[in-house]
Amino acid sequence: MREIDRNAGRYRTMIRETIFMKCLHGAQGLAIVLAITSLMVGCNRGPEIASVEGTITMDGEPLVDATVIFTPVGGGRPAAARTDEQGHYVLNFSGGRKGAQPGDYIVRVTTAQDPYEDEEGNPVPARRETIPMEYNQESTLKFTVEAKKKNIANFDLKSGGKVVDDASGY
Template sequence: MLILFCCLIGCGGSGPQLGTVEGSVTLDGKPLPGAIVSFRPVEGGRTAEGMTDESGHFIIEFAAGSKGALVGDHEIRVTTFREKVIGDNGRVEDPGMPEKVPRKYNDQSELIRTVEPGKNHFDLELASS
């Protein structure tokens, strides 16, 4: 009876194994606000993202309401680029933002970190040159 009950409600862990991830991003020693930080699993799988606040702090989300990233090695990408948004009326609704981060930290990222089960903290100290 217990086995049947467990099968009906689902026993064991459900979903992928995640580790919580937070940290900060600096560029040339100064906090980098408004940057998107992406954790892309090296072995494939869902990318998890977060945005830095005014102090450069970020918290990574795997999905809405689910904080963290898949356990394992990740390529980390950091970007500030946002496209300009023009509304139906032809007016600029969002001026966008230019890229402040060198390519070696975003589309040609050299940043690799390992997410472990439990809590993970990564401070990313980037340099513009």
């Protein structure tokens, strides 16, 4: 009796393998492989992020070449950007992805910069902070990134507050 059960199990396995192999031949097999591959690729995209962009001004004027950092309130990966000539920025998350994870953020803005070399190897000097502490080290700026939405985060900073007097700003 055990011999019959063992043989029946082998036959069931052979039948399943044969059916599977027949399915993998031709256009149907290619479609199955492509569908499984696309599902696997889609599962490895990383955390959900939402689009975040905006404009930073100081006393109504565009804040040029400033760094904008969104730091999650509950911990997690920050997102950052650099402002252009109009004070506009688009947040970068990681791996070339634009945006930030949904949630609450403290927003910091800084113009401080350590010295570095540009693409041609020319030295670029350090820049001192020009932004008051209430917008960077002791930031009062907050923003909530909403899922599946284009988030616009504009901030008009006011000059005149205490400024940290070093190149790092932090």
